[in-house]
Amino acid sequence: MSDLPFQSAVMPEALQLNSPLQFHCHPGISCFNACCQRADITLTPYDVLRLKRRLGLTSTEFIRQFTVPFQMDGDGLPGIKLKTDDNGACLQLAGAAGCSVYSDRPTVCRYYPLALLTLRKKDSAIAEERYSLVKEDHCQGHAAARTLSIAEYRAEQHCDEFDAKNRDWYQLVLKKKSAGPAVGRPPQLSLQFFFMASYDGDTFRRFVLSDNFRNTYTLPAEFYTEIEQDDEALLEFSYRFLRQVLFGERTIQEMADAWEQRVTQRQDVWEARRQIEIERRAAAEDDKYRADGNDDCGCAG
Numbered sequence: 001m002s003d004l005p006f007q008s009a010v011m012p013e014a015l016q017l018n019s020p021l022q023f024h025c026h027p028g029i030s031c032f033n034a035c036c037q038r039a040d041i042t043l044t045p046y047d048v049l050r051l052k053r054r055l056g057l058t059s060t061e062f063i064r065q066f067t068v069p070f071q072m073d074g075d076g077l078p079g080i081k082l083k084t085d086d087n088g089a090c091l092q093l094a095g096a097a098g099c100s101v102y103s104d105r106p107t108v109c110r111y112y113p114l115a116l117l118t119l120r121k122k123d124s125a126i127a128e129e130r131y132s133l134v135k136e137d138h139c140q141g142h143a144a145a146r147t148l149s150i151a152e153y154r155a156e157q158h159c160d161e162f163d164a165k166n167r168d169w170y171q172l173v174l175k176k177k178s179a180g181p182a183v184g185r186p187p188q189l190s191l192q193f194f195f196m197a198s199y200d201g202d203t204f205r206r207f208v209l210s211d212n213f214r215n216t217y218t219l220p221a222e223f224y225t226e227i228e229q230d231d232e233a234l235l236e237f238s239y240r241f242l243r244q245v246l247f248g249e250r251t252i253q254e255m256a257d258a259w260e261q262r263v264t265q266r267q268d269v270w271e272a273r274r275q276i277e278i279e280r281r282a283a284a285e286d287d288k289y290r291a292d293g294n295d296d297c298g299c300a301g
């Protein structure tokens with residue numbers, strides 16, 4: 001299967017929603033599941049949400065058990081793919097029965113044999129969606145006597161719901177990639193935030209609900225109540241947060257005295273560290289004094 005646009009080796013044929021697609025994949029076809037035997041599935045944030053719910057795991061557990069990391073660009077923008085067995089088969093493949101998570105399968109699996117291309121013309125702020133066709137030798141689906149439009153195929157595969165939940169994320173990945181070297185490599189901390197906010201929703205939720213976050217941003221109490229209970233609302237907020245972290249789009253207001261508060265909170269820690277260092281040096285000095293054979297107090301008597 002192909003990746004999403006940001007890593008696809010497939011050359012775009014720039015098909016549109018009304019372009020015809022001759023294709024049919026079904027359990028009776030001779031190559032059924034062959035594509036899942038050689039799976040290369042890049043995951044989106046909403047894919048992770050659906051799969052971790054389906055498997056009854058936290059996002060952290062899901063990432064550890066079922067994904068592998070990769071870099072989406074030369075700046076190390078972190079991506080994740082579904083883990084496979086040693087032969088390249090997807091771990092969600094349940095033998096002849098096919099995909100064990102079918103109704104929650106990832107976006108890439110839904111689109112196959114299409115690849116979604118999010119493109120932005122030079123000097124345009126608007127990203128457009130196009131599609132390219134992936135034709136692999138083993139796939140018999142292209143020989144099927146069924147033609148439908150790409151719009152109809154997308155509806156059949158329920159791509160809309162996934163795209164709606166991922167669209168803002170596609171846009172920010174595209175913006176990051178098209179910003180080029182002029183913007184420079186984001187700091188390591190920004191890349192870590194990108195990973196957490198994009199994929200590890202349960203850790204991101206704890207971060208947003210922490211006292212430190214609440215004392216830094218001016219968000220209403222209802223916001224925190226919603227974030228505590230609603231995975232989709234958290235996902236939406238994560239994209240907003242990432243735009244602020246990566247591009248400085250300041251839509252989340254900071255407390256006027258957030259920096260001063262942070263300094264005040266840290267002051268105790270800094271003072272404790274200073275005292276520990278003073279005591280460490282004094283002890284080292286005493287040890288040296290004794291080692292030099294100066295056990296006596298040195299008083300005359």
Ligand code: SF4
Pocket residue numbers: 035036039041090091092093094098099100101102105106109
């Ligand atoms: S998630 Fe399902 S459809 Fe996608 S590659 Fe794995 S087994 Fe195949």
